[in-house]
Amino acid sequence: MTELRRGPVVPQVASLLRQRIHRGDWRPGDRLPNEVQLAAEFGVGRSSVREAVRLLAQDGLLDVRHGSGTFVAAGTAGTSDVRRLVRRARVLEVYEVRRALEVEAARLAAQRVRPEDIERLRADLRKRQDERGGDPAVFVDADLAFHRAVVELSGNALLLSLFTAAEPVLRQILTDLVRHETQLPDSSAAHADLLDALERGDPDAAVAATVANLDPVLRGLGSALA
Template identity: 35%
Template sequence: MALVTTQRTGLVDQVIEQMRTAVTEGEWPIGERIPTESELVTSLGVGRNTVREAVRALSHSGLLEVRQGDGTYVRATSELSGAMRRLCTDELREALEVRRMIEADGAYHAALRRTEDDVSALRVALRERNATVHGDDETTAVEADFQLHLLIIDCAHNTLLSELYRGLMETMRASVATTFSRTNEYPDDQIMHDALVEAIIARDAERAAREAGGFFEDLLRRHT
């Protein structure tokens, strides 16, 4: 990726901003290794110390992760979600509480506003979610579970709500991964997801909100 050569004032801040932009705009995708220190020095026209300070700052904020002997990787697209991806007990509790607030209300409005196209999409997403939790690929299972929750938010047809949820996407996905369990470990998880989708399809807003809220209450009891 070609970065803009910096001016000679505020070099570290300029490098930080350009690297942050490369992350937030997807030029450096999550999970991918960023260019080497030598490559950044050449692209930016600055010294190694400047690059190291910028990488250190972005690592501290949670956007980047330095892996000794391997390189530097993108770990989040915003400082907020990056900081919250360290999901120890307190962070996980906060993430689940936020999800409970957002998703219970999202489920309520999804039940009121869902379209027939939404119904078809929900059924497919639920089927894929339930099928993958029995498989051996945990990454695929986590992603299928997350995509179902994201779809439910989109079914509320509130642009700001969907943007808010996507703004916390890494945190939301990380909380799914942290609390993920096979169906045979917690069979109620599948029952809860089935009941939630059924309530949305039936346009039962109160039940949809109750099912979503109850699901996160259960996760909070189980994991925090």
């Protein structure tokens, strides 16, 4: 049985399924094991498997045929490029929302953070840095864990709810971007600046670091779509 990490289950199941497809465990046209088998393999409920399959079907990776099963979608390189463009469009919209909520979350977190919170953030950031250059899905999980921690420290339940709603889409598409795009900017310095601003309790600097982190990717996505 595959052991999942702590946190939302559905994105992790979707990520594992995506990894197995990209790795070639299932080829285009292959039928996946049924929900019961996958649920047993991942140690989750059937509803979590069903939702993860739905997400991958939306991205064009799976083809759900009612009465027959779930199959790896067949497609040419051209259709794959189109799907990637669609995913970029989705993440651009999500990034616009993400920027707005994370800027405000960083401002609030700088005012409310405690010394013990800084130690947790430092550990999260260290894990993010350790995963750079490794498995894209693991790196994205570590990156989002750091950002989620900042949003949690804002103390604003609505901001956290919005981030939680956007997180599955971000996880899916950022993993794809990290895996396939070679020109993504390195935002390590901006992450370190954000941690430093929070430790100093400086809201303006926290906002500036968040903007420096997110805006280059946002501009890059906009240019790619243009």
